[in-house]
Amino acid sequence: MSTICVIGTGYVGLVTGTCFSDMGNQVTCVDIIPEKIERLKQGILPIYEPGLEEMVARNVHAGRLHFTTSYSEGLDNCDFIFIAVNTPTGSSQGGADMRYVESAARGIAQELDHQALIINKSTVPVGSGDVVSRIIRKNLKRPEVHFAVISNPEFLREGSAVQDFQNPDRVVLGSSDQEAARKVATLYLPRYLLSMKLRRSANAWERTSKRLRREWATISE
Ligand SMILES: NC(=O)c1ccc[n+]([C@@H]2O[C@H](COP(=O)([O-])OP(=O)(O)OC[C@H]3O[C@@H](n4cnc5c(N)ncnc54)[C@H](O)[C@@H]3O)[C@@H](O)[C@H]2O)c1
Numbered sequence: 001m002s003t004i005c006v007i008g009t010g011y012v013g014l015v016t017g018t019c020f021s022d023m024g025n026q027v028t029c030v031d032i033i034p035e036k037i038e039r040l041k042q043g044i045l046p047i048y049e050p051g052l053e054e055m056v057a058r059n060v061h062a063g064r065l066h067f068t069t070s071y072s073e074g075l076d077n078c079d080f081i082f083i084a085v086n087t088p089t090g091s092s093q094g095g096a097d098m099r100y101v102e103s104a105a106r107g108i109a110q111e112l113d114h115q116a117l118i119i120n121k122s123t124v125p126v127g128s129g130d131v132v133s134r135i136i137r138k139n140l141k142r143p144e145v146h147f148a149v150i151s152n153p154e155f156l157r158e159g160s161a162v163q164d165f166q167n168p169d170r171v172v173l174g175s176s177d178q179e180a181a182r183k184v185a186t187l188y189l190p191r192y193l194l195s196m197k198l199r200r201s202a203n204a205w206e207r208t209s210k211r212l213r214r215e216w217a218t219i220s221e
Pocket of ligand 1: 008010032033036084100104107121122154158
């Protein structure tokens, strides 16, 4: 099992962090809004998603899910760092506002003191992986620390976010470091395989029941 830090505790970050902790990983979710973190620590969620509140409570109780405003606490010993901050369409060209992603990258760089994989889940334009890499490289407090940046765009839908995480029909990963992307894939693999297995059983059941209906119709005639 892995140690994961999720930066940004909104829709994507809270669901991602909680679902990864439910798979047995140690997860710390970081946000810059102290009131949000305080409320999360009391079990009060900023969003409603079916099943999420129970899942948060279960994993907090099991000691696998933590909330903090401190990057240093969140990054402590973690293998994977997910960036899941907001990217509003705010620029004059109508593109994504990268300010929060850039600020998260600087926050990571200032506290990272060990090797880690940094995965961007925020919706960003092509080439943002290089931007994040450059910001981290430039601001690393320990320049010798090795890191890789992986892009992992999110497809969850509000209202079925937990269900979408647990039954992904695709997980998209991109990086110039293939080995790093492969390591991130292993995080998702248990869910992805289960989802494929369930889908195959559902398809097999569908085929069998269609055949049975056809045969029954033939017999009835
Ligand atoms: N919500 C969706 O359905 C959805 C689906 C697919 C992709 N996305 C993308 O995922 C990203 C996150 O979306 P969301 O809906 O979860 O956003 P959100 O606004 O619900 O949450 C973002 C969180 O990030 C926090 N934050 C901002 N800057 C921070 C920083 N520097 N350090 C720590 N925390 C910081 C904010 O306080 C907020 O709690 C966006 O790029 C969005 O486009 C969202």
